[in-house]
Amino acid sequence: MNFERTSASKIAVNLPGATAVFFSHNINFCSQNQEPLGVAMQNRSADAERIYAELNNIIDRQEYIQEFDTWPKQQIIEYIFTRFHDVHRQQLPELIRLAERVETTHVDNKYCPVGLSQHLVQVQNELEEHMQKEENVLFPMLAQEHLSLPAGPIQVMKREHDDHLSLISTIFEITNDIQLHPDACNSWKALYLGLQAFINDIYMHIFIENNVLFVR
Template sequence: MNTFTAAHTPAAIVKVFPKASDLFKERQIDFCCGGDRALKDTFAEKNLDETAVLSALNTAYERWQREDHHVIDWDTMPLPELVDHIVYHHHAYLAEELPALGEFVTKVFRKHGGDQPHLQELHRLYNDFKVEMEEHTLKEERDVFPLIKEYEKNPSETLLEQIHVANEALEEEHDTCGDILKRMRVITDGFQPHAYACGSYQITYARLAELEENTFQHIHLENNVLFKRLS
């Protein structure tokens, strides 16, 4: 793939050009939950300038290709390795980060919520996200990922059908968590603290942005790689 067009999907682009996720986030183009829709549909829906976006995307890709990058071929990685990557790089991150970041979100809400009402909504959204993702990752590790590893060793139609049913529920949960993150981005002005924000405020927003990045990559790998390889 040398040149991206409006017929390509964000999910397909991010697989070969991971840094495209930054450009998509800036323009609020979904590459994970709704990543299998052609760009042209998103351009029309969001009234985005197709020529400008594709020019920026392809210019960035050409520059990136001239650099030395190791791109993982997710489509050929053995399924057990892909599952383990998700657990060790995304689930482990959430297990450590969610409680710690929650303390910062609460602290900022308590200190500044009186004169910045959006922090109350942020506090509620964050805790909804935390509960959703904790339950979601537990379900994957306990109920779904073992089925996928077993299917790799002993494939059967019965086992595959069990995985499909489970994956449908997981994708719905991905949509819920993705919508929460998108709303958090909106009310925080793209996780940009105001000019006089204290240190805790700045740290909170920076870590929320990192949480968004990690989670969107997490969902992308599951929806657009893992689950599709099992479809």
């Protein structure tokens, strides 16, 4: 596979284990954007040589992640509920609390992520509304094997996924790509560590829905 000329989303689907590499380098592999990986890495100033090496190492070691496409739909849905919906509802209130503390304490620091807490409230509200649509409407319909579901509701969810990814991009902008400065306090460190975990989770959440569940 020519990694440089292949989109991150296509690599993620065809090379189990590649998602872990993309996670660690903040490469978005969830959207339907067919931008080649080489271009995506240039846009994010990523270490291309290191990423290619890690992807090739996966091939060499035959490192595989859980093959969700072998699961029944109901098992995938239950996994999404417990692994992502429930977890996001725990993550965001704490991230908002930490962001408020950092912004209040370090407002005069040029590296302070001013506006982050307010932005995370928006993320929380929009994500909660989205998850409730899935839990109360779409997923119960998908769980019915005999039901022929129109493409419209799924396309709406995919568009909202793209909106979520745009919100994530703003987090990177506010936080300077979630890069800590040397004198960051423990709350600041905890905030950025939590943001990275949340972003990794939302990437995988969207990936499983778009590329596994909705494909069914």
